[in-house]
Amino acid sequence: MVTIVWMHETALEPGKLYDLKLATRDLAGKVTAIDYQVDVNTLEQRHADHLDLNAIACCHVELTAPVPVDDYRTNPGTGSFILIDRLTNLTVGAGMIHCPLESELPYEYREHDSKARVVWNRTSVTQAMREQINGHAGKCVWFTGYSGSGKSSLANALEVELNRRGYHTMLLDGDNIRHGLCKDLGMSEADRTENIRRVGEVARLFAEAGIIVITAFISPFRTDRDQARALFDDGDFLEVHVDIPLDICEQRDPKGLYQKAREGQLDDFTGINSPYEVPKAAEVRLKTTEFNQQELLSQLFKIVM
Numbered sequence: 572m573v574t575i576v577w578m579h580e581t582a583l584e585p586g587k588l589y590d591l592k593l594a595t596r597d598l599a600g601k602v603t604a605i606d607y608q609v610d611v612n613t614l615e616q617r618h619a620d621h622l623d624l625n626a627i628a629c630c631h632v633e634l635t636a637p638v639p640v641d642d643y644r645t646n647p648g649t650g651s652f653i654l655i656d657r658l659t660n661l662t663v664g665a666g667m668i669h670c671p672l673e674s675e676l677p678y679e680y681r682e683h684d685s686k687a688r689v690v691w692n693r694t695s696v697t698q699a700m701r702e703q704i705n706g707h708a709g710k711c712v713w714f715t716g717y718s719g720s721g722k723s724s725l726a727n728a729l730e731v732e733l734n735r736r737g738y739h740t741m742l743l744d745g746d747n748i749r750h751g752l753c754k755d756l757g758m759s760e761a762d763r764t765e766n767i768r769r770v771g772e773v774a775r776l777f778a779e780a781g782i783i784v785i786t787a788f789i790s791p792f793r794t795d796r797d798q799a800r801a802l803f804d805d806g807d808f809l810e811v812h813v814d815i816p817l818d819i820c821e822q823r824d825p826k827g828l829y830q831k832a833r834e835g836q837l838d839d840f841t842g843i844n845s846p847y848e849v850p851k852a853a854e855v856r857l858k859t860t861e862f863n864q865q866e867l868l869s870q871l872f873k874i875v876m
């Protein structure tokens with residue numbers, strides 16, 4: 572895209588060949604299209620099929636040979652040219668070249684390990700703008716613990732409390748997410764890792780929407796939890812370890828799964844025949860056998876809000 576100032580009484584005609592002088596290079600080229608002419612008094616843009624004396628217009632130019640050019644704003648020497656009439660040898664116009672600067676592109680290149688060739692599309696509405704409308708920051712409260720430890724109950728109670736106080740929330744619960752987004756995954760180590768990777772990504776999207784997202788997954792592996800954490804800014808990921816001895820979970824056994832695992836009918840059951848790696852630096856450690864739910868909630872609130 573170039574801006575052309577026409578400096579001759581004989582109008583510029585799209586398609587007509589002109590000589591072009593660009594820095595030290597002599598070339599030939601033509602205007603292939605006039606996007607719009609600018610009214611110098613009102614700055615209004617209007618259609619034009621030719622350019623009269625003193626007209627200024629945004630045009631597309633095609634050269635007969637390839638030549639490196641720059642944006643006029645960054646390098647005027649190689650970002651501008653003059654147009655010369657081939658018969659009279661008179662200078663008839665001047666042009667300035669516009670290459671979109673990197674910061675003006677609608678996308679940027681980011682490092683990624685996607686299997687597809689992708690760019691990062693910039694969005695005009697930012698997380699900060701969404702948070703401003705919501706009236707609070709987006710973040711993730713990540714519950715982890717054995718099956719039966721009380722993750723779902725506490726996550727639900729926390730969401731009720733936040734919701735009552737007018738916060739925008741979303742609860743992602745292990746059992747539920749495995750009905751849809753992760754229905755293709757089982758309980759092998761690799762599948763659990765993929766489960767937590769997907770949940771971490773979804774949680775981040777909710778946080779970007781300015782929502783307080785609460786997740787309740789066993790998430791037994793430390794590296795998986797750390798990878799989810801790494802998706803968030805410092806302070807926006809709060810790991811909550813629902814800390815309770817395995818034998819109490821087994822006594823509770825609300826779904827009868829521990830019994831099935833003990834009887835050898837369930838493979839890879841956390842705590843029985845699949846490991847649980849205790850968090851080393853969780854933001855919150857809830858000793859659920861020592862406090863009632865109200866006390867646990869107020870401990871949570873102190874850290875989360």
Ligand SMILES: Nc1ncnc2c1ncn2[C@@H]1O[C@H](COP(=O)(O)OS(=O)(=O)O)[C@@H](OP(=O)(O)O)[C@H]1O
Binds near residue numbers: 838840
């Ligand atoms: N083998 C095995 N081990 C553990 N849990 C099992 C298993 N099979 C099914 N379930 C049920 O699945 C729920 C755990 O799913 P999660 O997505 O939270 O697991 S993980 O984070 O991917 O490890 C878990 O829910 P919670 O009891 O709420 O934790 C169980 O209901």
Ligand SMILES: Nc1ncnc2c1ncn2[C@@H]1O[C@H](COP(=O)(O)OP(=O)(O)O)[C@@H](O)[C@H]1O
Binds near residue numbers: 717720724787825
């Ligand atoms: N603090 C608690 N004290 C006693 N029982 C609890 C407590 N929290 C949860 N429970 C009970 O333990 C069982 C498992 O709770 P749940 O929230 O489903 O755990 P998880 O999501 O970790 O599997 C349920 O029967 C629930 O009623």
